[in-house]
Amino acid sequence: EVQLVESGGGLVKPGGSLRLSCAASGFTFSSYSMNWVRQAPGKGLEWVSSISSSSSYIYYADSVKGRFTISRDNAKKSLYLQMNSLRAEDTAVYYCARGEAVNDYWGQGTLVSVSS
Amino acid sequence: DIVMTQSPDSLAVSLGERATINCKSSQSVLYSSNNKNCLAWYQQKPGQPPKLLIYWASTRESGVPDRFSGSGSGTDFTLTISSLQAEDVAVYFCQQYYSSPQTFGQGTKLEIK
Numbered sequence: 001e002v003q004l005v006e007s008g009g010g011l012v013k014p015g016g017s018l019r020l021s022c023a024a025s026g027f028t029f030s031s032y033s034m035n036w037v038r039q040a041p042g043k044g045l046e047w048v049s050s051i052s053s054s055s056s057y058i059y060y061a062d063s064v065k066g067r068f069t070i071s072r073d074n075a076k077k078s079l080y081l082q083m084n085s086l087r088a089e090d091t092a093v094y095y096c097a098r099g100e101a102v103n104d105y106w107g108q109g110t111l112v113s114v115s116s
Numbered sequence: 117d118i119v120m121t122q123s124p125d126s127l128a129v130s131l132g133e134r135a136t137i138n139c140k141s142s143q144s145v146l147y148s149s150n151n152k153n154c155l156a157w158y159q160q161k162p163g164q165p166p167k168l169l170i171y172w173a174s175t176r177e178s179g180v181p182d183r184f185s186g187s188g189s190g191t192d193f194t195l196t197i198s199s200l201q202a203e204d205v206a207v208y209f210c211q212q213y214y215s216s217p218q219t220f221g222q223g224t225k226l227e228i229k
Contacts, residue, residue, distance in 0.1 A: 106166055
């Protein structure tokens with residue numbers, strides 16, 4: 001069974017940093033591209049970042065470029081999102097999702113709240 | 117970026133009746149290499165992550181009931197639930213993956229009348 005489990009969310013002050021993790025199991029992690037998608041409270045879905053299976057290709061939404069860094073460790077079957085210079089508008093549930101374009105499996109998400 | 121616009125924003129349908137949700141893209145998402153549309157539909161129930169229902173505009177994901185169907189091409193797409201069940205209450209999102217960044221519609225909230 002495919003499982004994606006996010007962790008690392010929490011309450012942080014504006015300008016602060018957080019590192020999200022996503023632990024994968026039930027599939028060959030190293031064969032799949034992965035994404036981070038976020039959802040602000042009561043709002044829609046916003047793609048944040050993608051990383052290819054071997055980390056050769058990395059993409060970011062303009063809204064997070066220069067502040068967020070996606071990475072992965074295939075040996076640990078884990079995906080990461082380093083978030084710096086956090087803003088109030090980054091408040092959201094952050095989901096990791098499997099897939100290069102179509103997101104066929106999603107984790108339960110981790111809540112990031114940015115507030116003073 | 118390709119803008120995805122869904123209609124309506126919310127919809128109330130009686131149990132057993134048909135539900136139809138529309139999605140329009142700001143430009144064509146038809147991939148010429150395979151003549152398929154890069155359009156997916158997701159279902160999100162309260163407190164849960166999105167679940168993939170349909171991709172390539174009309175291909176049902178494994179395990180998705182056949183009352184869910186997708187249609188359309190180019191810029192106009194439709195998700196149809198042929199006979200609404202109570203467990204179908206959710207928010208539905210369309211997504212284009214024709215070009216980066218992938219973008220989502222704003223969502224359509226489906227309720228029971």
